[in-house]
Amino acid sequence: MILIGQFDSPFTRRVGITLTLYDIAFEHRPWSIMGDADRLAEINPLIRVPTLILSNGDVLIETSSIIDYLDSLVTPENRLLPQINPARYRMLKTISVASGISDMAVRLFYELRLHDAPSPSYMARITRQAEGALRVLEKERAASGSKYWFDEQFSQADIAVTCMWRHLSESHPAIAVPANYPALSAHAVEMEAQPVFEKISQPFIAPA
């Protein structure tokens, strides 16, 4: 398998961490979505990462679809997402909130970087969306007394929230203020200390 994308992307990092925890060997191609756009377009016309090339040549895109496929390669007990509802849809909701914040962070970055004159109203809307979602995660985490986001079991929610927080902290430090989200940020710091988060990581580099 070949994973395309840099680990400063919260999405690519989620896939890299999942592959590593599932003990699935992969080649990593840390292509830039800007600098490597032409060769990326030949594989993924959306010019986005993560992009996963399977050994039979099939190409998977979209983090959730990629993780769904990776889950099919491991036994149900080893999967990082519960199989049964409501536990499954509750965790997927948390993951969607975290991924949504990462979407906002990426959009905000492009607005600031790629528009000659960034739109204040658009940026205000994105910031409002991100901050509202961060408050939801903070409330969820503050109400939980468990070691991991969901109970005592490390899960895909821990990966998604931690990858989101690291990327947001480095790309938009004015939004990811730890004092505003103490339970959420403390959880992310705790997760980042785990070897897999240290191994599959890269400081944020502005796409160029």
Ligand SMILES: N[C@@H](CCC(=O)N[C@@H](CS)C(=O)NCC(=O)O)C(=O)O
């Ligand atoms: N929904 C996508 C989002 C992926 C995404 O936004 N990736 C960013 C990098 S962090 C990207 O490829 N951006 C390029 C672009 O959208 O033009 C997923 O979950 O895979």
